[in-house]
Amino acid sequence: MTFTALDAARLLDTCSAGIVVFGVLVAGTTSIGRAIWLVAGQAVLLAVAVAGVGFATGDTHLVFGGLLTLASRGIVVPLILGRILRASPVRSERDPYVGPRLSLVLAIVIVFAAAFAVDGYALGDATTSTLSAPRALPVSVAEVLTGLMIAMTRRKGLSIVLGLLVFENGLALTAFSLTYGMPFVVELGATFDLLMVVVAVAVYARRMLSVFGSLSTDQLRNLRG
């Protein structure tokens, strides 16, 4: 049995659907621990999609890209976030600016709006490849917007970072859909940057815990004017 381009396209569609569902669930949960699992799940699906397309097309650089995504976004990042969460006294998003139910509805609206507004195939010349990675473009736009929405409407530092990571997953999927994988050195650099961002987040989370006693951004409103 061989893994054909058609199989890869199905795999890509399945993973995209999963990514969308996970994104909506992140928006709808107040448990930070569950959100970490969901964001990690998104990353794993992203990795599978990229590597799958790589296998089907025989493009080793995509396979490596998928493995890199799995190792960084799927494993290392969630582990670091989990450590921060265990050190933190509060493990749920208690009163976000927009409640979980409304966020859930907003996330669903975003998905439909993105699917309606962004037609991957309408990009015309960007779809010359037979496999048509741009079919994932509406999903990636939806994740970018969902991530932004989560980051803007939460109070806890860790939830904001999770929103940021959904946003970053969306960006990675956009990169994959539009360019079919960037040059490998760029991908390597972007992964390194993401890990550094999460390390910096961990550093400041520790400082916030020791100085303020919590990760709530309510304490961060001293600087004005």
Add this chain to the structure above:
Amino acid sequence: MNELLVAILLLAPALGGLACLRLRGRFVELVAYGSMGMSLVVGIGLGLAAMQLGHVSAFQGAVAIDALGAYILVLTLLVSVLALAASPHYVRHELVSGAFRPRDESHYYALFLWFVTTLIAVPLVDNLGLLWVIIEATTVVSALLIGINRSPDAIEAAWKYLILGTIGVGFALLATLLAYASSVGALGASSDALNWTRLMSIAPHLNPNLLRLAFVFALAGYGTKIGLAPFHTWLPDAHSQAPSPVSALLSGASLLAAFYALTRFHLVAAAGLGAGFSSTLLVAFGLLSIAVALPFMIRQEDVKRLLAYSSIEHMGVAVVGLGFGGPIALLGVTLHLALHAFTKATLFISAGELVQHYGSRRLSAIRGTLYAAPVAGGALGGGILILGGLPPSGMFVTEFAIILGGVTRGWGFAAALMALLLSLCFVALAVHGSRIIFGHSGPVERSGAVDWDMAVWLAAPLLAVAVLGLWTPGWLMDALVSIRTVLGVAGV
């Protein structure tokens, strides 16, 4: 040969930073000076070569430096040296006062050198994707520097910077991807389609809709790092809470790096779409930035926030000038970038000295510095006047050139609005500046003997800025003109 030079330029501060992690006291300073010095010499050599030849490339075109890149590179290096020279004094004071733990000294120098490494890498790379990676790296490294002393305010500033900076720069990645997608029709799925040199060469064949979208995202993304309103909210916090030499680097060099990145997108967009689209957006957001910064400068109570808001104003001026285009305004922008970098770096360093001397950041406390701390106080007060555009300083001349250039290019209304806003900015800064020098303060301890080292470090850049308005040496003028040629591709 070029490969070796580029390698030394980047590896010296990168490895120097690594060594700093294990060192303390005099040794860490020596290593920092040594690696910075090596980088400076090589960088200036490369910069001069690029100016002379018009273009230097290395590593099979992965590194591409034109006159604009060379200029940004040399300015970044000079500002870094200035900021590094001010660091030992600052760090020792923080160690004595207990704001730094002993290990923080090593971390400070290591992060400082890594920040410099990322900043000087920006104007070197040809690939817009790599450019994005490096700019994102500047954010992370500098975020770690901002909160190094663990004060609640610094942690707040660093956190906001980290989150907003990462999101902002994320939009710049979208811009980069869209620029790539816009080239697929002309180039196919080619691997060098992210190189700005390649994009410039095929600009008229790029997909205009995608290119337009790419520029909008670049404006939001790199605009966040430049501090363009309304994406500027992190900037006053981060620039004011960072250790003062780092503030100098943030305002003097990291804004330049982001401006450089936005300029590349503007040039591609202008070459592909005609100048109208991107220029109009640049002028609009530049003016908005000046207008947003103005009230905060008037009512400001914190000396470092005053300087930070003035950075927003000045980057606004440069962005407006870039949007105006044309020979006069572009010449003004080019010189303005250098003058602002030097003035602001010097001001942050002297403000840092005064904050340590007075034990307060409040402008109502830091007064009468002519008596209490003549060197740093004179530099701060005088520098603020120059910053406002006091004629005949260089700052006045460049701002005047940008306004004049705007008028000659048919941007009469925008130029008039800018002139009005800048005069108000001048009044605000002049009031603050004269109070700092002459005003009445409570009883303060007078600083002892004049520190001549510091006097020279602070006075030299300010004098240069003051003089350059009246007299620009021939070689500098030649350099400025060749940079303008790069900027003027869009249609002079």
